[in-house]
Amino acid sequence: MASSICVVGSVALDSIETQQGNAESVLGGSSAYFATAASFFAPVNLVGVVGNDFPESEKRYLQECGINLDGLETVEGKTFRWRGRYHEDMNIRDTLELDLNVFADFVPRLPESYRASELVFLGNIQPGLQSRVLDQLEGPVLTGADTIDHWISEQREEFVSLLGRIDLLSINDAEPELLSGKANVVAAAREILALGPTNLLIKRGEYGVLQFAADDIFAVPAFPLETVRDPTGAGDCFAGGMFGSLAEAGEITRSSMRRAIVHGSVIASFAVEDFSLNRLKALTREEIDEQFRQFMALTDFHTS
Amino acid sequence: MASSICVVGSVALDSIETQQGNAESVLGGSSAYFATAASFFAPVNLVGVVGNDFPESEKRYLQECGINLDGLETVEGKTFRWRGRYHEDMNIRDTLELDLNVFADFVPRLPESYRASELVFLGNIQPGLQSRVLDQLEGPVLTGADTIDHWISEQREEFVSLLGRIDLLSINDAEPELLSGKANVVAAAREILALGPTNLLIKRGEYGVLQFAADDIFAVPAFPLETVRDPTGAGDCFAGGMFGSLAEAGEITRSSMRRAIVHGSVIASFAVEDFSLNRLKALTREEIDEQFRQFMALTDFHTS
Numbered sequence: 210m211a212s213s214i215c216v217v218g219s220v221a222l223d224s225i226e227t228q229q230g231n232a233e234s235v236l237g238g239s240s241a242y243f244a245t246a247a248s249f250f251a252p253v254n255l256v257g258v259v260g261n262d263f264p265e266s267e268k269r270y271l272q273e274c275g276i277n278l279d280g281l282e283t284v285e286g287k288t289f290r291w292r293g294r295y296h297e298d299m300n301i302r303d304t305l306e307l308d309l310n311v312f313a314d315f316v317p318r319l320p321e322s323y324r325a326s327e328l329v330f331l332g333n334i335q336p337g338l339q340s341r342v343l344d345q346l347e348g349p350v351l352t353g354a355d356t357i358d359h360w361i362s363e364q365r366e367e368f369v370s371l372l373g374r375i376d377l378l379s380i381n382d383a384e385p386e387l388l389s390g391k392a393n394v395v396a397a398a399r400e401i402l403a404l405g406p407t408n409l410l411i412k413r414g415e416y417g418v419l420q421f422a423a424d425d426i427f428a429v430p431a432f433p434l435e436t437v438r439d440p441t442g443a444g445d446c447f448a449g450g451m452f453g454s455l456a457e458a459g460e461i462t463r464s465s466m467r468r469a470i471v472h473g474s475v476i477a478s479f480a481v482e483d484f485s486l487n488r489l490k491a492l493t494r495e496e497i498d499e500q501f502r503q504f505m506a507l508t509d510f511h512t513s
Numbered sequence: 514m515a516s517s518i519c520v521v522g523s524v525a526l527d528s529i530e531t532q533q534g535n536a537e538s539v540l541g542g543s544s545a546y547f548a549t550a551a552s553f554f555a556p557v558n559l560v561g562v563v564g565n566d567f568p569e570s571e572k573r574y575l576q577e578c579g580i581n582l583d584g585l586e587t588v589e590g591k592t593f594r595w596r597g598r599y600h601e602d603m604n605i606r607d608t609l610e611l612d613l614n615v616f617a618d619f620v621p622r623l624p625e626s627y628r629a630s631e632l633v634f635l636g637n638i639q640p641g642l643q644s645r646v647l648d649q650l651e652g653p654v655l656t657g658a659d660t661i662d663h664w665i666s667e668q669r670e671e672f673v674s675l676l677g678r679i680d681l682l683s684i685n686d687a688e689p690e691l692l693s694g695k696a697n698v699v700a701a702a703r704e705i706l707a708l709g710p711t712n713l714l715i716k717r718g719e720y721g722v723l724q725f726a727a728d729d730i731f732a733v734p735a736f737p738l739e740t741v742r743d744p745t746g747a748g749d750c751f752a753g754g755m756f757g758s759l760a761e762a763g764e765i766t767r768s769s770m771r772r773a774i775v776h777g778s779v780i781a782s783f784a785v786e787d788f789s790l791n792r793l794k795a796l797t798r799e800e801i802d803e804q805f806r807q808f809m810a811l812t813d814f815h816t817s
Contacts, residue, residue: 297696392601394719395739415698416720419737428811430732433723435699467814507732508812510771 211251212350212456213325216243216449217317217342218332220257220281224292224306225484227299229438235485236267238289239332239355242442245489246449246476248274249497251456253449254323256280256342260287260311270490279320286311299440300414319345328452331375332445333357336367343374351461353377353408355448361387373405379448382413394419395426410451410470412444420470427467432478432500432507439484443477446489450476475500515555516654516760517629520547520753521621521646522636524561524585528596528610529788531603533742539789540571542593543636543659546746549793550753550780552578553801555760557753558627560584560646564592564615574794583624590615603744604718623649632756635679636749637661640671647678655765657681657712659752665691677709683752686717698723699730714755714774716748724774731771736782736804736811743788747781750793754780779804 218239289312331339331354385397398421417430451473458465522543593616635643635658689701702725721734755777762769
């Protein structure tokens with residue numbers, strides 16, 4: 210039986226412009242992206258907060274994915290809203306508006322039924338709050354966290370304290386140097402692993418993902434895509450697909466971890482094809498399995 | 514029996530500064546790097562020019578690698594010299610001095626014994642001169658070329674004409690867009706393949722290599738390295754290792770091409786560990802084979 214997953218993070222209404230079009234007040238936020246991606250593989254318990262403006266239709270969508278919303282609080286006020294514009298180079302984006310609204314006072318509270326979750330992912334929120342989630346868990350098998358440069362710079366002490374308590378850190382290409390002071394990625398990874406996590410995942414966008422573990426490095430390229438309409442949430446979809454795959458495998462081994470990283474890359478490669486969760490809404494398990502085979506064909510030089 | 518390889522390009526004396534040290538008047542140039550890298554796998558015919566200041570010891574070294582220097586002209590004057598300084602980010606370098614010297618009047622002439630070479634690589638020189646090499650060949654099995662942004666921008670017509678005559682183009686990450694006008698790498702690759710080559714290799718430095726062929730994409734990550742002392746010549750070592758591996762395989766198939774791309778990556782990963790050809794001078798075939806296995810371990814998610 211698949212292990213249970215819990216994700217804590219934002220649920221947002223995003224307004225996005227890219228060279229390929231735009232979308233207005235669409236479902237977003239780290240826990241929404243993560244949970245939808247993970248739901249292809251295993252049931253997910255979501256923790257977050259929305260305002261009373263949050264559409265019932267989006268809640269229904271998440272529930273139909275098999276996502277448990279007992280941990281999604283609805284409070285008086287407006288949902289977290291973000292408006293952004295991507296450059297032609299989609300690695301660069303401008304935040305045009307950011308209204309935290311009810312998310313400003315978010316304190317994650319796990320329903321009783323979530324506390325035994327085996328795989329737990331802490332989406333990007335204040336590291337102090339991420340630690341408070343850990344306090345509420347009953348012996349998780351794997352804990353992972355994402356963050357952003359802001360917390361590494363501004364709340365380093367809280368963040369380093371969190372690192373001592375988690376198994377896996379998932380960060381962007383520029384963040385290992387920010388965190389360790391080492392420009393070389395191998396040296397940076399060693400320093401970060403020494404702070405606690407047994408696994409470090411470095412997300413390199415169109416270049417793929419690097420995984421560092423104690424005596425092991427794994428690299429998977431990203432699938433070269435012709436259509437990238439909206440890169441928002443790609444990192445959270447990656448983490449969601451990865452944790453989902455691990456939950457489905459029911460065991461954490463070198464091999465299940467590597468397959469999970471590829472599954473994460475597969476889901477992210479679909480997610481960026483359209484705005485918000487639109488592509489994932491239409492995605493089937495057969496398409497995921499076929500794309501996994503495409504990743505094998507992309508990278509295989511082991512056989513003839 | 515291994516196929517024969519011919520490489521045409523520069524032979525230089527480089528002076529290099531990096532954060533890890535410096536080297537003065539050391540062996541460099543595209544054909545010297547390529548030929549040394551290829552020589553681990555098969556005999557190589559080198560075409561180039563040096564001045565009468567070029568050290569006999571360097572000629573002897575190349576010959577001891579099994580490199581045929583019948584096509585290396587020595588003319589009155591000074592050898593091509595380049596002086597450069599790398600930034601902490603080794604993707605950025607400043608050229609401090611550039612003296613073409615005898616290389617300014619280089620017109621490649623293939624000795625009779627070279628003309629039946631089966632695998633031919635045209636290092637970065639004027640595209641018109643690259644084409645003149647092709648005129649001197651007797652039915653090569655595989656022709657490949659490297660170039661730089663300067664020729665794509667300034668001699669586009671000659672360069673596009675060359676593309677119609679070669680099998681393989683090897684360029685840097687920024688050049689597909691410069692050549693095709695398409696920012697998306699998949700779209701750019703399609704346009705470039707339509708100009709003639711059946712294979713496009715995109716060198717992405719620390720992110721590895723992408724290969725585009727008619728209906729096939731292959732991606733191999735670079736090996737994450739802790740010691741990069743001098744990245745000069747990495748692209749030529751990549752191409753040399755690749756062509757050497759193909760020559761050794763004795764056939765050009767999807768599988769031998771992919772293994773060759775990994776062999777190229779292996780040789781490049783060693784070359785950057787030290788200045789000039791110093792690391793390759795000490796390299797053994799056993800180390801190459803072991804590093805090939807390390808690349809398998811780095812990328813494998815196919816087996817458990």
